[in-house]
Amino acid sequence: xxxxxxxxxxxxxxxxxxxxxxxxxxxxxxxxxxxxxxxxxxxxxxxxxxxxxxxxxxxxxxxxxxxxxxxxxxxxxxxxxxxxxxxxxxxxxxxxxxxxxxxxxxxxxxxxxxxxxxxxxxxxxxxxxxxxxxxxxxxxxxxxxxxxxxxxxxxxxxxxxxxxxxxxxxxxxxxxxxxxxxxxxxxxxxxxxxxxxxxxxxxxxxxxxxxxxxxxxxxxxxxxxxxxxxxxxxxxxxxxxxxxxxxxxxxxxxxxxxxxxxxxxxxxxxxxxxxxxxxxxxxxxxxxxxxxxxxxxxxxxxxxxxxxxxxxxxxxxxxxxxxxxxxxxxxxxxxxxxxxxxxxxxxxxxxxxxxxxxxxxxxxxxxxxxxxxxxxxxxxxxxxxxxxxxxxxxxxxxxxxxxxxxxxxxxxxxxxxxxxxxxxxxxxxxxxx
Amino acid sequence: xxxxxxxxxxxxxxxxxxxxxxxxxxxxxxxxxxxxxxxxxxxxxxxxxxxxxxxxxxxxxxxxxxxxxxxxxxxxxxxxxxxxxxxxxxxxxxxxxxxxxxxxxxxxxxxxxxxxxxxxxxxxxxxxxxxxxxxxxxxxxxxxxxxxxxxxxxxxxxxxxxxxxxxxxxxxxxxxxxxxxxxxxxxxxxxxxxxxxxxxxxxxxxxxxxxxxxxxxxxxxxxxxxxxxxxxxxxxxxxxxxxxxxxxxxxxxxxxxxxxxxxx
Numbered sequence: 013x014x015x016x017x018x019x020x021x022x023x024x025x026x027x028x029x030x031x032x033x034x035x036x037x038x039x040x041x042x043x044x045x046x047x048x049x050x051x052x053x054x055x056x057x058x059x060x061x062x063x064x065x066x067x068x069x070x071x072x073x074x075x076x077x078x079x080x081x082x083x084x085x086x087x088x089x090x091x092x093x094x095x096x097x098x099x100x101x102x103x104x105x106x107x108x109x110x111x112x113x114x115x116x117x118x119x120x121x122x123x124x125x126x127x128x129x130x131x132x133x134x135x136x137x138x139x140x141x142x143x144x145x146x147x148x149x150x151x152x153x154x155x156x157x158x159x160x161x162x163x164x165x166x167x168x169x170x171x172x173x174x175x176x177x178x179x180x181x182x183x184x185x186x187x188x189x190x191x192x193x194x195x196x197x198x199x200x201x202x203x204x205x206x207x208x209x210x211x212x213x214x215x216x217x218x219x220x221x222x223x224x225x226x227x228x229x230x231x232x233x234x235x236x237x238x239x240x241x242x243x244x245x246x247x248x249x250x251x252x253x254x255x256x257x258x259x260x261x262x263x264x265x266x267x268x269x270x271x272x273x274x275x276x277x278x279x280x281x282x283x284x285x286x287x288x289x290x291x292x293x294x295x296x297x298x299x300x301x302x303x304x305x306x307x308x309x310x311x312x313x314x315x316x317x318x319x320x321x322x323x324x325x326x327x328x329x330x331x332x333x334x335x336x337x338x339x340x341x342x343x344x345x346x347x348x349x350x351x352x353x354x355x356x357x358x359x360x361x362x363x364x365x366x367x368x369x370x371x372x373x374x375x376x377x378x379x380x381x382x383x384x385x386x387x388x389x390x391x392x393x394x395x396x397x398x399x400x401x402x403x404x405x406x407x408x409x410x411x412x413x414x415x416x417x418x419x420x421x422x423x424x425x426x427x428x429x430x431x432x433x434x435x436x437x438x439x440x441x442x443x444x445x
Numbered sequence: 446x447x448x449x450x451x452x453x454x455x456x457x458x459x460x461x462x463x464x465x466x467x468x469x470x471x472x473x474x475x476x477x478x479x480x481x482x483x484x485x486x487x488x489x490x491x492x493x494x495x496x497x498x499x500x501x502x503x504x505x506x507x508x509x510x511x512x513x514x515x516x517x518x519x520x521x522x523x524x525x526x527x528x529x530x531x532x533x534x535x536x537x538x539x540x541x542x543x544x545x546x547x548x549x550x551x552x553x554x555x556x557x558x559x560x561x562x563x564x565x566x567x568x569x570x571x572x573x574x575x576x577x578x579x580x581x582x583x584x585x586x587x588x589x590x591x592x593x594x595x596x597x598x599x600x601x602x603x604x605x606x607x608x609x610x611x612x613x614x615x616x617x618x619x620x621x622x623x624x625x626x627x628x629x630x631x632x633x634x635x636x637x638x639x640x641x642x643x644x645x646x647x648x649x650x651x652x653x654x655x656x657x658x659x660x661x662x663x664x665x666x667x668x669x670x671x672x673x674x675x676x677x678x679x680x681x682x683x684x685x686x687x688x689x690x691x692x693x694x695x696x697x698x699x700x701x702x703x704x705x706x707x708x709x
Contacts, residue, residue: 022488023488025488025489025490025491025492051458051459051509051510051513051540051564052552052555052556052564053509053538053539053540053568054540054542054543054548054551054552054554054555055555056554057543057550057551057552057554057555058539058540058542058543058551060554062683063680063683066687069652069654069687070539070687073461073463073538073539073584073688074461075461075462075463076460076461076462076463076464076465076466076585077463077466079461079463116470120466120469128492134491134492134493135490135491135492135493136490137475137476137479137484137490137491140479151472151473154470155472166643166644166646166647167587167640167643168470169463169466169467169470169585170463170584170585170654172643172644172647172649173647173649175649179647180644180647180648180649181646181647181648181649259557343648
């Protein structure tokens with residue numbers, strides 16, 4: 013069986029619509045394509061002419077799973093354009109909100125989208141029947157994360173309380189304190205989750221990635237930092253577009269992000285972990301070691317463990333922010349409209365999320381650029397699919413298909429996010445099996 | 446004799462996935478739901494896909510691509526009860542902002558080779574293409590609404606409805622009116638209830654993400670914004686041209702404040 017074709021027309025347990033196409037000829041992979049058929053929605057176009065204060069609500073709608081990430085990158089970029097700094101407690105509250113989203117988003121991926129692959133199950137409901145206690149851990153982590161986002165943001169999907177300059181209303185101390193109990197349980201649940209997932213059978217697969225993530229001297233990166241890589245890149249966010257480009261590539265007709273000098277790179281939990289291990293909480297570091305994660309860790313199948321470690325860190329950090337919370341003087345620092353250009357990147361659950369805005373004197377947006385993590389990972393993801401397929405060509409069709417789907421799900425691709433993705437027109441020329 | 450469980454399907458058109466995510470964000474109700482219905486088609490949640498027809502279809506997203514025109518007919522044929530849920534499915538969503546311009550201009554702004562993107566000129570609700578049994582407004586609808594709608598279907602009961610504005614929920618919650626007391630341009634009086642008056646609860650004006658309520662008096666609200674709050678025409682256009690831009694009531698109101706095109 014030298015020539016074969018694997019095609020998954022509608023990838024399941026990912027957020028959005030994509031297909032996977034693999035062609036093998038003479039024992040070699042000739043085509044490995046991760047094709048996105050998610051319809052474009054033209055966010056960057058309709059942001060033009062909108063008031064800058066609308067951007068957090070508008071860009072939240074790019075993604076139902078990580079709206080906070082879009083709100084955070086938007087407000088930071090707009091504050092950079094307007095020369096505003098949001099320090100102290102308001103900064104901490106933003107971090108708390110992000111911790112909530114990391115918890116909920118990672119819990120969803122680990123338990124509902126990713127873990128079933130390792131157990132040979134179709135979905136989390138099957139997991140609920142087989143290992144109800146385990147799914148309860150996932151439900152708890154998801155619930156606690158969502159509770160944090162709802163308490164601060166009004167609701168978990170498309171929160172309403174985020175504004176340029178801070179928040180519309182700062183929570184009172186007694187509103188946040190009741191979250192502590194759940195977060196304490198989440199710390200334990202995350203530890204249990206990492207221990208549980210450490211027992212999975214991980215394929216031996218360690219590509220030579222260039223990891224890219226934010227890095228901050230004092231904290232595990234969420235809202236700010238320099239953009240660094242495992243091959244020596246170390247730049248301020250303002251220089252992002254000098255080093256990274258998005259381009260259409262002939263074989264896929266899809267915009268791929270790449271490092272100008274070196275090509276494909278990886279963003280997301282694995283990259284953050286490798287570049288920022290020292291800033292993880294001691295408990296999170298211990299959990300990582302105990303689970304057998306190495307440093308650097310190059311196995312993308314083990315990203316499920318890293319998500320567990322990050323959930324642990326996020327729960328601990330959220331707990332600390334709540335315990336030390338003192339109500340700020342006002343819910344936001346004053347912001348007045350003005351002309352300017354601003355860029356920012358924050359760490360969405362799936363990795364680096366870059367925004368740039370240009371504003372006119374009246375505060376209307378004249379240009380916007382958004383580079384989501386899935387767009388950045390797309391090229392690297394295809395390379396993984398190709399390499400993983402070549403290592404597993406002896407597997408029967410159904411198993412190979414599932415393994416490749418799992419390879420895609422390692423990335424937790426968030427396809428609605430990918431505002432730049434195009435439809436892929438496949439070359440179905442000669443040589444098809 | 447055990448009855449066969451009704452089959453539930455979850456479909457996606459053009460959207461952010463936030464509405465179907467509300468199902469995955471269910472707590473114990475998720476497992477309960479799976480006991481009451483066979484989750485037969487839900488690609489975001491499961492590899493397992495059972496063939497139709499389906500007793501209940503939840504449809505997320507708007508119709509925005511040429512192939513959606515056929516797909517939406519297929520979904521209708523396969524579904525006994527079709528529930529459109531969320532802003533995109535019930536009005537076209539934020540991507541319906543393209544309906545007010547030339548979508549080609551949008552494509553050229555975002556993409557290097559726009560000719561590769563076959564999109565429809567307008568983003569439209571499911572009900573514009575096929576009969577819809579129930580619409581749940583909201584960006585996103587509250588997950589309780591979704592569960593209640595499915596439960597009502599299962600019991601053959603009419604779905605719960607609240608034909609009221611956000612103001613009602615706001616008063617009930619005991620919030621101070623942001624329009625009157627803070628002078629903020631709040632869309633609460635013309636917006637469908639369902640969110641629990643979240644924005645006024647955060648001291649900000651409602652931005653209408655649950656869409657127009659029945660018979661909304663948009664023009665008198667717009668007049669209030671202009672005369673009492675000093676809102677400019679362009680601000681009135683933006684206020685009504687947001688997440689429910691394509692809903693007829695909001696669409697007409699935003700168009701009423703647009704500058705007439707220059708002659709020639």
